[in-house]
Amino acid sequence: MAATHVHGGIGESIKRKEDSRFLHGKGNYIDDLALPGMLHMSILRSPHAHARLKSVDTSAASGMPGVIAVVTGELMAQHKLAWMPTLSNDTQAVLATDKVRFQGQEVAAVIAETRYQAEDARDAIVVDYEVLTAVTSPEGAKTAGAPLIRDDKENQKDNHIYHWESGDQGTTRAAFAKADKVVRLHTFYPRCHPAPLETCGCVADVNGVTGKATIYMTSQAPHAIRTVFALVTGLPEQNIRVISPDIGGGFGNKVPVYPGYVVATAASLLIGRPVKWIEDRTENLISTGYARDFHMTGDLALDKDGKITALRVHLDSDNGAFFADAQPSKFKAGLFHIVTGSYDIPTAHITADGYYTNKAPGGVAYRCSFRVTEASYLIERLITNAAIEIGMDQAEFRKKNFIRKDQFPYHSATGWVYDSGDYHKAMDVALDQLGYDELRKDVEKRRKQGEVTGIGIASFTEVVGAGHGADFDILGLRMFDSAELRVHPTGKAMLRMGTKSQGQGHETTFAQIVAEELGIPAADVAVEEGDTDTAPYGLGTYASRSTPVAGAATAMVSRKLREKGRKIAAHLLEAAEEDLEWERGRFFVKGSPDKGKTIQEIAFAAYTNLPEGMEAGLEGVHYYDPPNMTYPFGTYAVVVDVDKGTGQVKVKRVVAVDDCGVRINPMIVEGQIHGGLTEGFGIAFMELITFDAEGNCIGSNFMDYLLPTAWESPKFELGETVTPSPHHPLGAKGVGESPTVGSPAAYVNAVIDALSPYGVKNIDMPVTPDKVWAALRAAGVSE
Amino acid sequence: MNSVSPNLDALARHVSLKVNGAERSADVEPRVLLVDFIRTNLRLTGTHIGCDTSSCGACTVLVDGTPMKSCTLLAVQVSGRSISTVEGLAAGAAMSPMQTGFHEEHGLQCGFCTPGMMLVGTALLEHNPNPTEEQIRWAISGNICRCTGYMNIVKAIQHAAAIKAEAVKAPKPEAVAAGGGQ
């Protein structure tokens, strides 16, 4: 444990306060909860991707040992709960009543005394399906005569969900007409899954006497969930309490409301006992929020000097059976239109079309700020391809086209205002750390000897920290966030926020902000999140928004208390407020440093010896609505060797230079970057959720959905530059997702660079040995 | 005791085993998985379930000192054996070298994989007190961590090895040679 003299202010890599319960096996995850009288729920899921539901026979199941109830869509419909709203203003079936629309869709649920009994009875439910043709891609969805997936919706005549545009078509068209060179890339960012190690689940406990519904659930956004529940069920919001206990990883998977939560809550209400529902891994992979699934075509217009003059992008989005993208912006394709990336591109035009398919719904941002990952991947791949095609070095081409430091705040062609950046510097640090020039020579030399080797670069720009509230909301709830700080008489404090850690170390990082701003050592600040009865209202933790938003709120509330502290100190010291000076943890009289009062003395006085007329106590709350997003960035460089015989890619080096502004706890920041680079590695080389022609999900367990282990995962060499956000009170920007956003393109670019002598321009992720081998073979290299 | 299945039928079997040094016993259905027995019957919830198909290692416990995935064993299979779980790592409030290593090297984020990782690490150091990075990576390759990217887990296990080596060195310097080799 941290020694008591450690203050733990900003910039200190103090050890984490939350570690000890996890190290002793005393974490408090959802499945660890056991309430008296608790029942267990198991969900029957559709084996078919598309089928009409003819009958659901629960008679055998109902009579089995331990079974308390069997819930069907029909029963839910009687309570008007067979459908629920999604975060993208569509509807989603809670339990199917008419058709099943993806494999794994919820059909019925058994509630029994034990999980084993619930599963036994689930298997005894007999469902009669009339199997229909499945649609498994946007291509299939738009074919004439394709089966209509959403026949439940009036006015829905085909499988098209939305068309959306950004930028300027006219000027972009004109720029392409004048271009000296056009580079095109068509690439598919396949469906993958956040797959946190802990699956989703809940314990719903509705008190039949008081009507109070307490729902413990794996949620990254408990307050928003409470409001959604109130709106869906009609229960008064003060009677709903959502508690997110310790969460075993989220990565976006734990943002949406899933049918299981709704059914368990309804079942607890009907039965009057607590009901626990915990997904198994297959349920998690086949039915909960997937990510990506974007088919993208990008065109880059260049002049003869290699300057980019325009960007044109079209994408088809595969949204699954219900449009349930978990994103709070006003933009249909999320933040995808940040696709101009780190480059000063005068004009751009983006078009996007979304389609229903017979696949799981819920496009979540897998460690990503609402589709910025797809955008960053596309532009970084295009940039490398363009450099190769015009015969310019990748790094030099980037530097030639980067937004320059003096252009910030930068207004992008698609309407974003980048707050700050120094892309050239991050690139230089990365190249230096890599020893790029030497390495490039080495690559050339080894290629002459017949080796297949390459270097990939990606210089991403992220956009994180939603709001501000005018552009971002969930069902109208503006994307602010909050912090409430109470300082006790003994000078110890309790900080509560509207966010929810899933491993990011909030209990430490946010205590450090208080330590810096109010001077109370981090060890003396208890941080609590996730209980809607006690925490101030907030929109939750995802899209790297906790530090940019709740972190700012924490700084602001600390400063509020400090100002009250100044008044109290003036009273105690019998000095004028203006004559007091603040140093971390203490006010003192200007010119007499030993005449001072510590924050602990001030806190005690706040309850015992106040100036005349002042309200007692030292506590406050702050709601922070950010004026803009923050724009972390960085340059990642990857070196690979490719085995010609097997197509196996070996990642030799990964250099990652991140600029996330001011780092509050560098150790935690680096841990986040390691994790994200590893998930990015998984996405680039291993992780794939795909479907056969009948819509069967391939990737429904960890033997098919491959995650990186310690054996495959590369080692990382980290670097940093610091460009503080000008509008954040601490200059911080958010970092958790930068490495997943930036790294997939760096990995794939390295492979493309290695294969460039053979004319290979694209391999879709995951870049598996068979695809690489096939590309080499087509080029006449492998046998 | 809270049981996995209250409606025990004639199939119930008596299971008795040592868990973290204490004798524990219960009547369970033969199909009850060891992980469910540990979590539900014994209420030791530090052993986690990440997949229940033997793929993730979150459920790892030591059976007579050997790491095993408790989602893939039946409780009845280990009757008479000795099991160690994460709850048995510390001596009272004092952390074991492995726990200290994970804390000091930031070897955990969400903590869900951590019990399994620490038990594998503990077993590794029993056989190999001074493992190379490669040996550590191989040893933990049956355990998935979604959060850390493994670098700090490797360092955590190395840190634990160093603490143990120190402890061996401190009282009797001449014992190092005996304890240190591979």
Ligand code: FES
């Ligand atoms: S739960 Fe046992 S290996 Fe995953």
Ligand code: FES
């Ligand atoms: S710390 Fe979260 S899975 Fe390892």
